[in-house]
Amino acid sequence: MTLPETLPETVLDLGRAWLGGFQVDLTRYIVAAPLAWLLICVVLAPALKTWKIREDRPPALQHIVELLCSVRSIAIFSAVTLITVGLHKAGLLWGEAFRETPTLLWTAGSLVLTILAHDTWFYWVHRLMHRPRLFRAFHRRHHRSNNPTPFTAYSFDLGEAAVMAAFSPLFLMLVPVAWPAFGLFMIHQIARNVIGHSGYELFPARRDGRPLFDWMTTVTHHDLHHAQAGSNYGLYFTAWDRWMGTENPRYHAEFARVAARRRGAGAEVAALS
Numbered sequence: 001m002t003l004p005e006t007l008p009e010t011v012l013d014l015g016r017a018w019l020g021g022f023q024v025d026l027t028r029y030i031v032a033a034p035l036a037w038l039l040i041c042v043v044l045a046p047a048l049k050t051w052k053i054r055e056d057r058p059p060a061l062q063h064i065v066e067l068l069c070s071v072r073s074i075a076i077f078s079a080v081t082l083i084t085v086g087l088h089k090a091g092l093l094w095g096e097a098f099r100e101t102p103t104l105l106w107t108a109g110s111l112v113l114t115i116l117a118h119d120t121w122f123y124w125v126h127r128l129m130h131r132p133r134l135f136r137a138f139h140r141r142h143h144r145s146n147n148p149t150p151f152t153a154y155s156f157d158l159g160e161a162a163v164m165a166a167f168s169p170l171f172l173m174l175v176p177v178a179w180p181a182f183g184l185f186m187i188h189q190i191a192r193n194v195i196g197h198s199g200y201e202l203f204p205a206r207r208d209g210r211p212l213f214d215w216m217t218t219v220t221h222h223d224l225h226h227a228q229a230g231s232n233y234g235l236y237f238t239a240w241d242r243w244m245g246t247e248n249p250r251y252h253a254e255f256a257r258v259a260a261r262r263r264g265a266g267a268e269v270a271a272l273s
């Protein structure tokens with residue numbers, strides 16, 4: 001059997017395009033996850049001792065496995081990026097002008113819209129993946145990290161990586177998101193994801209111990225999800241968990257506990273100086 005002459009060229013082009021996307025996604029991950037780990041969990045760890053949500057530290061091997069699984073996830077993300085590029089080339093992403101030459105208002109508007117839509121997508125697919133049968137096939141790898149680290153952010157099973165990445169082509173087909181807004185959205189999602197798995201409560205608290213921005217998920221919010229699955233499915237905002245009654249009943253008490261410890265340490269330092 002002879003292969004058509006154009007096939008190797010096409011395969012090679014596809015490979016090159018996939019590699020291009022892989023490099024971009026990997027760079028974003030390498031800047032975010034190891035940097036956050038180095039900064040929060042190593043360099044600033046002594047200063048942030050009272051900000052740590054749990055006493056115990058995740059084992060070194062967990063970090064390595066998460067890193068390897070994350071690189072595998074990024075390979076899947078890049079394959080899905082190829083599909084998005086294909087949709088663009090096939091003219092299936094409407095509203096070229098909105099994407100290519102957006103107004104400042106549309107750039108800001110489409111950024112907010114993308115973040116809200118992604119939060120909704122994440123909540124529902126995440127909740128679905130917690131159904132016993134789907135959990136085993138899609139979400140077990142992520143929850144092997146009971147005590148998460150910044151590297152847990154992309155530590156997914158293959159199916160979960162594909163479902164997570166599918167948001168982009170689906171949403172981009174529906175809404176002509178300004179390209180600069182989409183770039184900012186990608187930076188926002190990795191930053192929030194990595195911080196949410198850091199194990200240190202970095203979000204500000206009110207004097208009564210509640211989160212200052214109670215409409216946003218805090219690190220404690222997602223940390224509780226890893227410690228005790230079955231609640232707190234949200235990614236950026238607390239709204240879906242509150243509307244659907246899936247917020248962990250211990251959430252505010254846990255957040256207040258860390259906030260009080262953090263404030264206590266701050267007061268000690270102020271008294272000594």
Ligand SMILES: [Zn+2]
Pocket residue numbers: 126130139143225229
């Ligand atoms: Zn989960």
Ligand SMILES: [Zn+2]
Pocket residue numbers: 142148152197222226
């Ligand atoms: Zn997680």
